Structure formats: C-alpha cells, structure tokens
Amino acid sequence: MSQPTTMERVGLYGGGALILIGTVGMGLLEIIAGAPHPVSGEGQVVHETLISLSVRSYTILLGLLLLAAYGVTNLVTKPPEDTSI
Amino acid sequence: MVTNIQTQLLGRDVSFPVEESRFGYWLVVLRLIVGWWFLHAGLDKFLAWPFDASWFVGGAAAQTSLGPVVTLFSDGILLSFTNIMVPLGQTLIGLGLIVGALTRLAAFFGAFLMTFFYFINGETGGWAHGVITGDLLGLLIFAMIATLGAGRVLGVDAYLAKTSFVRDHPRLRYFIG
Numbered sequence: 001m002s003q004p005t006t007m008e009r010v011g012l013y014g015g016g017a018l019i020l021i022g023t024v025g026m027g028l029l030e031i032i033a034g035a036p037h038p039v040s041g042e043g044q045v046v047h048e049t050l051i052s053l054s055v056r057s058y059t060i061l062l063g064l065l066l067l068a069a070y071g072v073t074n075l076v077t078k079p080p081e082d083t084s085i
Numbered sequence: 086m087v088t089n090i091q092t093q094l095l096g097r098d099v100s101f102p103v104e105e106s107r108f109g110y111w112l113v114v115l116r117l118i119v120g121w122w123f124l125h126a127g128l129d130k131f132l133a134w135p136f137d138a139s140w141f142v143g144g145a146a147a148q149t150s151l152g153p154v155v156t157l158f159s160d161g162i163l164l165s166f167t168n169i170m171v172p173l174g175q176t177l178i179g180l181g182l183i184v185g186a187l188t189r190l191a192a193f194f195g196a197f198l199m200t201f202f203y204f205i206n207g208e209t210g211g212w213a214h215g216v217i218t219g220d221l222l223g224l225l226i227f228a229m230i231a232t233l234g235a236g237r238v239l240g241v242d243a244y245l246a247k248t249s250f251v252r253d254h255p256r257l258r259y260f261i262g
Contacts, residue, residue: 003093013095023216043214053212057150057204060216064200067228071193079255 011070018063022056112235116182119226123195124179130172138167141205149208151201174198182230185240190260192231199224234262 004012034050091100130136143159146152158167174194181191203220212218236242242261251257 023221027216053208053216054150056212056216057208061150061200061204064224075256075259080258 007073008070011066011073015063015066015068015070018059018066020063022059022063026051026056026059109238112230112233112238115226116185116188116230116235116238116240119195119223119230120179120182122179122223123175124183127172127174127176127179131176136168136172138171139164142167145209146201146205149205151204155201155205171198182236185236185238185242186245187260188236188240188242189231189234189262192227192235196224196227196231199227237262 030050035048086105087102088105089100089102091098093099139159142155142164146155146159149155158164175198178191178195178198181187182195199220203218203224206220207216207218234242237246245251245261246258251261
C-alpha cells in the first residue's frame with residue numbers, strides 16, 4: 001500500500017480509533033470508574049452507565065461512517081492497486 | 086508456503102509472515118459460513134412470504150440513532166421497497182459469498198445491512214448484552230471478507246477477474262475479489 005493521504009488517514013485511523021474508543025475505551029472506563037454491573041438471572045447487565053449509551057452508539061456510528069467514507073472515496077478516486085486480479 | 090507481508094501502519098514499517106494455505110482455507114470457510122447465514126436469512130423470508138419489515142423500520146427503529154433515516158422507509162412505496170430488498174439483498178449477498186461472485190460488493194452490502202441490525206437491535210435492547218454483539222462481529226467479518234478479497238479463493242471472482250471486461254474497467258476490481 002502506498003502512503004495514505006491525509007484524508008485517507010482520517011478515514012482509516014480516525015474511523016478505527018472511534019470504533020475502538022466506543023467499544024474498548026468506553027468499556028474500560030465503565031469497568032474502572034463505572035457502577036457495579038451484576039448480571040441478572042436473564043443474563044442481562046443491569047447498571048447505570050458512566051457514559052450515556054447513546055454517546056457510545058454515536059461514537060461507533062461515526063467511526064463506521066468514516067471507514068465507509070474512506071472506502072467510497074477510494075472507489076471513486078482511483079483504481080485498486082492490486083493488479084494481480 | 087509463507088508470504089511475508091510488508092506494509093506501513095501508523096507511520097511504522099510492519100512486516101509479518103502469513104502461511105498461505107491456511108489463509109486460503111480460512112477465507113473459504115469464512116465465506117461459506119457467512120454466506121449460508123445470509124442466504125438462509127433471505128430464503129427464510131421468501132418461504133414465509135409476505136415479509137413485513139414495518140415493525141423494524143417503523144416501530145423498533147424510531148427512537149434509535151438511525152431512526153431519522155430508517156423511519157423514512159416505514160410506509161408507502163419505500164416500505165414496499167424495503168420489504169423486497171431485505172430478503173432479496175440477503176439472498177443475493179449469501180449467494181455471492183457462497184459462490185464467490187462479486188464478493189466485495191456482496192460483503193459491502195452485508196456490512197451495510199449489519200450496520201442497521203447492529204444499532205437498531207442494540208439500542209432497542211438497551212445494549213443489554215454489551216456493545217460488542219453478534220451483529221457487530223458479523224459487520225466486522227463482512228469488512229474482513231471485503232478487505233481480503235475472499236472471492237478469489239475457489240470462487241467465481243477468480244474467473245471474472247481474468248475477463249477482458251474487468252481488465253478494461255479496472256475499478257470493477259473493487260467489486261470482485
């Protein structure tokens with residue numbers, strides 16, 4: 001892969017980072033600083049969250065949108081580098 | 086045989102070996118299992134026709150982060166479109182993955198559908214089982230299939246890639262492979 005442009009870096013690294021922040025990062029914060037979260041008899045985690053779940057949702061969604069934008073931009077602007085197929 | 090992958094990530098040189106036969110084997114296994122998952126989901130809806138997605142795009146989705154987009158499809162002609170395109174899309178995505186035809190295109194639409202399933206199922210369920218759900222893992226597997234171009238391993242795409250039509254239109258390589 002050739003050096004990614006700045007926009008490609010934003011899409012690839014920014015998108016990946018937001019997804020990781022929304023899943024792993026905020027998950028770790030919940031474990032370290034959040035309320036205890038016992039699992040109920042039905043297997044559901046019952047607790048008040050430190051970070052609103054909708055904030056987590058939107059963070060992950062924004063990450064996915066950035067990755068999608070990276071993919072679409074690649075498709076529109078240049079042919080694939082892989083010429084073996 | 087082992088191939089050494091050499092690339093750059095976060096500005097650093099990265100190299101790591103990949104054992105080719107296991108790589109090819111695993112791509113086919115992934116493709117077949119995920120393909121059957123979607124083919125089955127699509128055919129199931131056709132076998133139980135008519136399929137009505139209004140409970141999902143109208144009721145369930147309204148309060149979610151994707152609500153403003155999805156509820157546009159909750160009645161009229163756009164609902165009819167959704168009622169046909171969900172089972173048809175799932176069937177075609179499944180078929181595409183199983184036979185390895187237009188694999189990247191199929192995987193893209195698989196990930197597209199999984200995005201809706203992930204957020205709407207997750208948010209309406211209050212993320213009761215955490216934010217890493219089967220829907221997110223499905224989405225990631227579709228992204229992996231598209232990234233790795235799994236259709237070229239024992240798939241129709243290996244043949245399509247050699248056609249003069251694809252050679253004359255290089256961008257089509259984004260859809261196959």
